[in-house]
Every structure is written in C-alpha cells, then in structure tokens.
Amino acid sequence: MRTELSAEVLSALEEATSDVVTIEAGNDLVTSGEAVSHIHYLLHGTVLRYREDKKGHRQAVGIGLHGEFLDVDSFQLRVPNYSMRSLDKAEIAKIPFDGLDALLCRFPDMVHILWTSTASESIALQYWIFRIGRLRGEGRIAHLICELAERLRQYGRFESGELNLPLRQCDYAEACGMTPIHANRCFASLRERGFVDVKRARTIHVLAESELRKLAMFNSFPVNSGGNPSGIVD
C-alpha cells in the first residue's frame, strides 16, 4: 500500500536502507518459505505476489506498484508465505529489520505507518476475495482493471485513461483465478462492449470506467484513507 511519508521520515528510511537492488523482469525477489531479514520498498517497477501449487500453477495474491511497501508483514512474521516476482525491470530498496527497529524507536509514528500498511493490505486482500468469489470472468477482469486504475490515479499515474503496466493477459488470469484463455475471452468481450481498448502490448485504454465499475460492482479501493469505506458495493 502507498503511504504518504514526511520528508523527515523518508530520509530516515533512506538512511535505514541497506541496499538498492535492480531485478530483471521475471525474476523472484522473495521466495515462499525462505526467511528474509529485510522488507522491500518498491522504488520503480511492478511486482507480482503469488502462491504456487504443486503443479506449478500460480495464484496471484497481490500486485505491488512503485512507491509501495511490498512485504511489511515479514517484519512480524519473518518468513514470507508467498513469493514475489518482478514483472519488469524493478528497483527495490531493502530495509533490514534491525535498521527498522532502530527507526521505530526514533520515529514512533513509523509504527503506525507500517502497521497501517499491513492492515490496508488485509483490506485489499478482502477485495480480491470478493472479486474472485462473487464475480464471473468478465466482472473479475473489470474489477482488477478498476482496482489498478484507482490505485494509479491516486498516485497521479493514470493519465488519459491509460493503464500502463507490464501485466500480460496471463497475469490478469493468475490474479483472477482463471485460465489465460478465458481471460483472453473476457478481454475480448470487454473490448466488444466498448469498455476498454488494448492499444498496444500491455497498455489498456479504459474507455468506460463507470460501466466497468458497474459490471465489477467495484467501489473505491482502500489506498490509505481514500474513498467510500462502505463495504456495500453500489
């Protein structure tokens, strides 16, 4: 989740950062079951969080956008229960736990900021459950598009209705609990209805956001404080 950070806190975070790494597209930065010693802050890029079954089928359980903490929960749990993979060339700040501990002493507000990030994450996951549990194919894709649009907009990166992210159709499929083939058909249907247009590779043009929202029963996404907090979709 995105968090507004004061300049002071920001520079303290920067100080606490042990490493800034660059990860090529398609590589894992965290592996499920392997203990970590730091949390990640995404400076640039897009990251997919996922769980895998024994057949190697992935289920996405989150998408990290730039400017977001990726795994604050690991600060408490130490061993991630998911893997994370960058979808493009990503730049990531690693903030070690011990540095974080020191930081929390110096800036007590930091506790609230990070803890809130964990809590927002929970709420976001509940949206995902709703999406996969209550909607059918078309609605699920629409719902995810709405979520990403909403988040990018709040970060000021949703200009001219363009969703510019490195997600492939099969990534949408993994996030929506469906086959890539079915995802493709849902995209086709949304396109036929005139709701979206896939401009070029991986750029989705949102043409009728309100229709998408209706279809997806989407209400605004909880990016720290934003929007309609009512769980009732309207």
Added chain:
Amino acid sequence: MRTELSAEVLSALEEATSDVVTIEAGNDLVTSGEAVSHIHYLLHGTVLRYREDKKGHRQAVGIGLHGEFLDVDSFQLRVPNYSMRSLDKAEIAKIPFDGLDALLCRFPDMVHILWTSTASESIALQYWIFRIGRLRGEGRIAHLICELAERLRQYGRFESGELNLPLRQCDYAEACGMTPIHANRCFASLRERGFVDVKRARTIHVLAESELRKLAMFNSFPVNSGGNPSGIVD
C-alpha cells in the same frame, strides 16, 4: 488469529476491556463503513466476517473462532471494510482504542502481538484467495474443512476428528465463493468418497484428513508460527 498471551498481558487486556457483550446468533456486531472505537476479542462463539454486494449476496472473508482477535486492523484503520455476524450465541470483549493505546505503552510487547495478528490475518486471506482462485468446488470445501480442523486442533478443540462449528452449508458456500446448492453437492461428493461424514446438524466428522488435504492441496495454516511455512503445497 489466535495468540498466546502471558497471564500478565491477559489480565491487562481484561482490565482494558470496557465491555463484554453477548450477541445472539445471526446478528451483526460490526457493520461495514461504520466507524468503531474498539477492537473485538471473541471469548466464546463463532463469527463470520463478510462483504456484501448490492444484491445482498455475501462473500465471507474470514471466520473468527473463540480465543481470537476479530478486527485488530480497525485499530489502525478505524472504519471496518467488512461486516461481522455471529453464527451462534457469542460472547465478545470490547477493548477501546484509548485503553489499547495505554496498554501498548505499558507493555511494548503488545505491539508485536497485535501487529502480528494483523500480519497473520493477511497470510490467512492469501490462503483464502488461493482456495477460491485455484481450486474447484470439492477442493474448496475440503480446503476450508482442513483450515478449520487445523485451527481447532491448534487450540486443542478438534477431538475425535469432529468439526463442531455452527457453520451451515450455505456459510461454507459463502466462504468458498459458490452457490449453496453446489456446496451441497460438493459435500455429498466428499461424503460418497468417504472423506467426511455429516453426523448431525452442523457437525462434520473428518474421516480421511490426509485425503482431504491432498484434494485441497492444503498445507498447514499459519496460526502463529505453526507448521510448514513453505507456500508450496504438497
């Protein structure tokens, strides 16, 4: 999530409790979008957390068992994004935010305990997403049964393979993102296969847990520290 609390912390929590309320089966104790001023600790009973769409269809996004905090995230976010309903006669301790603040000052460890509860909740939600996203009907029901069995077992309340909870088939359906009719057929199928037996109303006899686990690709559930943390299901 269940948390092991020291006697000292426990009594402090008790002190901080403003109210212990009893809620009859089927009543809401928290309503989505309505600000709260305290968190809930479930002393006795079973609680369903859910989100609702405009048609009134519910999607469960969590099940609270006795001995668990129900909504620590509200301590950070103040406005719940979900509703909660008791499935039986429930006894609930309300711990007001300000009391909690005071408590956290006196017992710094408390931060870790509660924060961890929030983080575990996230992990649990990821299991739910996996369940609904990657499994089909039978597997989903099996997965939920495994989760509940696992949690009850860790609390020492899973004697003689009996799942004794007030969940109706339609509650399983709401949690698994499917129609109650379909849930019924999945139960029937699990019964025919000899994996479970529904003894009497609302009591599920688990006959072949290992088979259930295999079917559900279930690996142990994260109830604070327990089990195989690897996300790879085997």
Added chain:
DNA sequence: CGCTGCATTGAAATATCTCAATCAATGTGG
C-alpha cells in the same frame, strides 16, 4: 398439525476449462 430453517434432488442453461492450432509482433543470427 402446520410452521420454519436447512438439506437435498433434478434438469436445463451458462460459464469455464482443456486441448490443439493459428496468428501477430518481435528479436536474432546469418
């Protein structure tokens, strides 16, 4: 007995998956 709340069943309509190809864009080496 006649409710009521849940579980169960049947059958047709849809949605989704699976398998098997094809297509379009892009990049690479010669």
Added chain:
DNA sequence: CCACATTGATTGAGATATTTCAATGCAGCG
C-alpha cells in the same frame, strides 16, 4: 534482408463445472 525462434494473443470445439429455477424432504418446534 531473410529465415527462424520466441513470446503472447487469439480462435474453435468438445468436455466439465457451476449456476439457476423449481421442488421435495426432513427435523425441530410451538
């Protein structure tokens, strides 16, 4: 520039899974 490999999108068609609608069954209870 061409031949070829690669990656991701697209299509078709049959097999399954799931939903929907409409009834029935079954037990507890006033």
